[in-house]
Amino acid sequence: MIKAIKGFNDILPNQSAQWLQLEKVLAEVMSRYGYQHIRLPIVEQTDLFARAIGGATDIVEKEMYSFADKSDPPTPLTLRPEGTAGAVRAVIEHNLLRGDTPKLWYIGPMFRYERPQKGRYRQFHQLGVESFGSALPDADAELIAMTHLMWQALGLKDEMSLQLNSLGEIDERHAYRDALVAYLTDKQHLLDEDSKRRLTTNPLRILDSKEASTQALLVDAPKLADFLGEESMAHFEQVQAYLDGLGIDYQINPHLVRGLDYYNKTVFEWVTDKLGSQATVCAGGRYDGLVGQLKSTDSRNHDSQANSKPIQSEPAVGFAMGLERLLLLIEAVAPFAETAACDVFIVTHPEVYSSGMIYAQNLRYQRPDLRIKMASATSLKAQMKKADKSGARLTVIIAQQELDEQKISIKNMQTGEQTSMNQNWLADIENFK
Template structure:
């Protein structure tokens, strides 16, 4: 027998019972970004492979192990995007929208793809919301990104469950000096490093700092600190960022081992982490990448941004029981109609009500059915109220109005007064 068709491992369907929470989260973020003056950009999910090799770095885990790369019919090497920053930089360069020092504050949303071992909160197709800002080089915009996320956590009710970690990676020159010192230190302990750290020492030594191996972490206690190698410009930038966070009252910790997994970061890096999701502790992360645009062929252009994982944040809302009660209800009012004449009238009446109350979630019964079966559907829909239209109501041009989720007697409402009555009841309900 042929194997039943299934989704690819690590690429999941988001079913109707889960999408209301996704829409709530995405809508909350989108509204917040509108309020802060960010504009949405949409990029393709497939790019030339060279884009990610040049931006992320050929010796990063993403490029070496995790990208979905293939040849198309023209023989071009293409890759499903593993992250959004490189694609966004490509887009602004291609369309020239950062030229002449134009400030751009952009955001995007969509799926990303990495071939990793699937586990809870970590998938091969995952979804991110990302922000990128170009041509602003001061710590004020770094602070705005963090303040914005702090406000988001407040709106979602999860501030107590997240912690902000900060670090500065300095300029490429100061980071180069630190890299030399770190390599010299780690080389003296080479035989004690785990196998993965030994490999990274040759390819990307800063990544050794965020190893999960306990023995290597014990060695790193005495390793050189990035803060001791910062140039004056980066030091002042970092102090400016911390001063702004202090002014707003956002708590943070300095994590000298925070380096992020991508080659393009410089100066500020940050992560919002939680202990509520097991091993997958990072829910939002980013930093400054002032050399990336130039590295990809553009003129020197400062950049800073972050990305947040939608799956992990939705999972956190579920774990902490921070799901607003109203989003679990998809229908406000369910209209039951009995008989063909009533069905015709119900269709016309429902459209009149929608004209007057465009935000009302009104579902009209389809498929006919007895009084009992239609009321069963009405109850299952989660609606607050049922409307009833039969021959008697049709003759009197009224509709039966019955509360489904609380006390109250059924009453008759004139068609012309129905919209006003629903507006009052649904808001109060």
């Protein structure tokens, strides 16, 4: 028997109703902020992610699903591991930066090869939001405020904590990175294995280590905040002032760096302790250099060059939200109300099944608010069994007698009461809600 690939999960009908409810709430909140939906390919050229995310990141080094297509010569392609790079590529390719600055959102599967665990799979789903064109801190604060409203709409406001940090600009990060490497070099024998590797590839990620021994070493390490210039500090302080004005609580986390190279200035994470160990549900930040970086023909990672300067670019800020983890949190603290698969189940005697189909179709035209289901033309007993299992509020029964009398028999599936009504009763919106 062929089974699903490990880490690639089916979302079954009894689960998909919760996904649809979640997506509806999120889409409504984003619409209230004027964000527009964009649909992006799940496959992009591999170089897009290597340039955008950074060649020294775990994603590019270890986690991408990459392959060569059948063109001649073959083109290296990758299943998208995250959405921002593809969104920026689409904005550049279609000249969306001309005119009004785009505010976009997308939703769908991402792919990373890593050890599957609860709420974290090899095919996982994210909501991504990207806001282009504003270098001002109000754009950062708006995105955070929007996520805050999402938590309220989902009943999760008291379950989420906001963490903030500023990564400053490239030259500030380079100066800090040099100081951090100098501090850790003679202590590297005390670092965990991942941090030893990152010391020469991506030392800022050491700050994000989950190893207690490594975190103990970092207590006396140089602090990134001490390397930020006046402009970066002013930007970060204004973001905090906006959040204070909006009544949104937060904590400054000096070890928050994010795992992708394109971030600068504000970074943030929404975390919860309701999923076992502290888990990140939503994370993002500002990435002012990425548009210019992907426009450039120079494929080098600009943040890895010690003497490089930022490429002229369009400012941008965004976030990504893991939907599997979010659904686990909702299930734990604020479950969605269960919804039946249909409202009305129509049972028809096999000899007059055609008339039942016509009735059901007419009712669907007249009452688009109702979910109406029929079984195949089996026996009445078999159809009634399916009606019982459907969760429908009402079952409509149609046989020859009902057709002759121009009536329908209606059974209340909660009380078991059955009555005869005029055929137009269900179509009358005043009589059935």
